[in-house]
Amino acid sequence: MPVIEKPWVRAAPPGAASLAGYLVLRNPCATAIEVSDVESRDFGMPMIHRSEVVDGVSRMRPAGKLVVPPGGALRFEPGGLHLMLMKPLRPLAEGDQASVRLVLADGRRLFAVFPVRREAP
Numbered sequence: 001m002p003v004i005e006k007p008w009v010r011a012a013p014p015g016a017a018s019l020a021g022y023l024v025l026r027n028p029c030a031t032a033i034e035v036s037d038v039e040s041r042d043f044g045m046p047m048i049h050r051s052e053v054v055d056g057v058s059r060m061r062p063a064g065k066l067v068v069p070p071g072g073a074l075r076f077e078p079g080g081l082h083l084m085l086m087k088p089l090r091p092l093a094e095g096d097q098a099s100v101r102l103v104l105a106d107g108r109r110l111f112a113v114f115p116v117r118r119e120a121p
Ligand SMILES: [Cu+2]
Pocket: 049, 050, 060, 061, 082, 083, 084
């Protein structure tokens, strides 16, 4: 079964419209997996984004197709792939925990508790 490791959400000022989430998705299985979506009871509109620098300006766009090969890992980290957790449904401050799950293309869901932190664990 694929596993979510080192999940965390970056703390943001109260009232922020979105929070960013990071993790490592590890696939120990013999077949590739594809991440198709993200769900959360703590956010009204969670999405998966990728940051990239174009002409010196950092932009974000939907991540597109995300495949993790057998034995591989996919890193969601600052400056790259990230969970864009929009419309928080409750206040989330440092020390709180958010519930997030990744949806795989085969219908499986991977759940993890994401602690809210100021810095990467
Ligand atoms: Cu984003």
